[in-house]
Amino acid sequence: MPRQIFQLMVSLAGVRPPVWRRVLVPGGFTLDRLHRVLQHAIGWRDCHLHSFEIDGRQYGEPDPGGELALRDELDVRLDAVVGKGDRFRYTYDFGDWWEHDLVVEDVCAADPDERYPACVDGERAAPPEGVGGPEGYAVLLAALADPAHPEHATMREWAGPAFDPAGFAADRATTLLRRCC
Known part of the structure; x- marks a missing residue:
């Protein structure tokens, strides 16, 4: 049987305009690899804790002294917990609380001429780390869009001159995925 590839639509919850990605991931990947x-x-930097919620169960990196009872993500394969049409959630940074809605759009056989994982589509850059969640990001976007905004200069300096909220390149994301996943 050929390897199964899961096409996932990933959307950052509570963010307008939408930040989203479409990725192709082998079903045999553990949740840690996902x-x-x-x-x-x-476009995150992996500086914070995270968890998955699938069918009411929490998965992540177990912390014996932590408050959350997480099942170990290293022990769970993607294809063992979700299938085509399923929805689940990934939360990153328990301070800023970035929730990602994931939908399994399709499950298909791997193309022998392709390499996986791959990011095949998406829109907009990830918010900067530490911006304060969706509410803080909305303030940042408003300040950056309006040179007359009282926080424009401060926010531009904080975000850095290279930050472009509209910027995203799927091919660059795929290159990063193939180097480390």
């Missing part, structure tokens, strides 16, 4: 795929596809 975490790395999401980090690189979205």
Whole structure:
């Protein structure tokens, strides 16, 4: 039987305009590897804790002294917990609380001429880390869009001159995915 590839639509919840990615991931990837795929596809830096919620169960990196009872993501394959049409959630940074809605759009046989994982589509850059979640990101976008905004100069300096909220390149994300996932 050929390897199964899961086509996932990943959307950052509570963010307008939408930030989203479409990724192709082997079904045999563990949730830990899917975490790395999401980090690189979205554009995060993997500086914070994360978890998955699938069918009411929490998965992540277990912390024996932590408050969350997480099942170990290293022990769980993607194809063992979701199938075509399923929805689940990935939360990154429990301070800023970035929720990602994931939908399994399709499950198909791997193309022998392709390499996986891959980011095949998407829109907009990830918000900068530490911006304060969706609410803080909305403030940042408003300030950057309006040179007369009282926080424009401060926010531009904080975000850095290279930050372009509209910028995203699927081929660059795929290159990063193939180097580390």
